[in-house]
Amino acid sequence: MMQNGEQAPLLTAEGVTHDFGALRACDDISLEVFPGEVLCIAGESGSGKTTLLRILSGRLAPSEGRVTCRSDDGLEHDLYALDEAARRQLMRSHWGIVEQNPRDGLRMGVSAGANVGEPLMALGRRHYGSLRATALDWLGKVEIAQERVDDLPQTFSGGMQQRLQIARNLVTGPRLVFMDEPTGGLDVSVQARLLDLLGGLVAQLDLAAIIVTHDLAVARLLAHRLVVMRHGEVVETGLTDQLLDDPQHAYTQLLVSSVLQA
Numbered sequence: 322m323m324q325n326g327e328q329a330p331l332l333t334a335e336g337v338t339h340d341f342g343a344l345r346a347c348d349d350i351s352l353e354v355f356p357g358e359v360l361c362i363a364g365e366s367g368s369g370k371t372t373l374l375r376i377l378s379g380r381l382a383p384s385e386g387r388v389t390c391r392s393d394d395g396l397e398h399d400l401y402a403l404d405e406a407a408r409r410q411l412m413r414s415h416w417g418i419v420e421q422n423p424r425d426g427l428r429m430g431v432s433a434g435a436n437v438g439e440p441l442m443a444l445g446r447r448h449y450g451s452l453r454a455t456a457l458d459w460l461g462k463v464e465i466a467q468e469r470v471d472d473l474p475q476t477f478s479g480g481m482q483q484r485l486q487i488a489r490n491l492v493t494g495p496r497l498v499f500m501d502e503p504t505g506g507l508d509v510s511v512q513a514r515l516l517d518l519l520g521g522l523v524a525q526l527d528l529a530a531i532i533v534t535h536d537l538a539v540a541r542l543l544a545h546r547l548v549v550m551r552h553g554e555v556v557e558t559g560l561t562d563q564l565l566d567d568p569q570h571a572y573t574q575l576l577v578s579s580v581l582q583a
């Protein structure tokens with residue numbers, strides 16, 4: 322029995338299946354994400370992680386199954402039963418989506434400050450001074466020097482661009498953030514710094530997140546819970562530390578041991 326709204330999942334997938342022609346990319350996947358929880362979806366290349374993330378984040382209607390999300394007012398919404406405009410509004414006001422390549426998630430033609438201010442404007446904030454102050458504050462939170470506020474993102478390093486994309490996504494105060502390989506294209510030392518920053522922000526803001534990664538070290542650092550996928554199916558799921566320390570499924574054992582040997 323649900324005692325209060327906080328205990329209800331923010332997002333629920335039930336029997337999600339997706340076919341690309343004859344290829345079944347996701348097969349009968351069910352999962353839940355609770356407020357403040359970080360869930361990692363791990364698995365090797367081609368296992369269906371990105372497809373699942375796109376379905377969960379409102380960007381790809383599944384061939385079968387249902388994705389339900391809960392809005393701040395406690396109402397449940399069947400994501401793909403909503404019309405396009407209502408779905409987009411819900412996504413804009415409740416979620417952030419961080420792309421692997423920051424160029425896909427940033428507007429490269431406008432300044433860093435505008436990249437952070439725009440999502441707020443889309444939600445109705447208009448006061449220039451306050452938008453700029455919020456943008457400056459967020460640049461600080463993602464460790465970008467505030468004097469770069471008027472610079473274009475293409476003058477930034479890859480790591481800075483990714484941090485800017487994170488600011489653009491978190492500035493609106495989402496409850497849930499989706500990330501696909503957020504450290505994917507970065508050097509190892511830059512990855513470590515970004516993971517540290519992400520972990521800090523997620524905890525501080527009590528964010529829920531669904532993070533796709535092929536890198537179990539990322540899962541170890543960030544995730545409370547882990548879902549391991551293979552050939553479109555979930556082969557194992559559990560609390561991250563338990564699952565990585567004592568994997569039950571042969572495929573997870575192989576994944577874990579290959580990381581340890583690397």
Ligand SMILES: Nc1ncnc2c1ncn2[C@@H]1O[C@H](COP(=O)(O)OP(=O)(O)OP(=O)(O)O)[C@@H](O)[C@H]1O
Nearest residue numbers: 341344346364365366367368369370371372373535
């Ligand atoms: N738009 C598409 N059309 C046809 N097949 C697709 C499409 N997108 C993905 N696939 C196929 O679906 C399967 C799952 O792909 P997906 O990108 O979800 O896996 P992944 O685990 O995220 O892999 P990676 O880490 O390489 O991105 C793959 O066999 C892929 O080739």
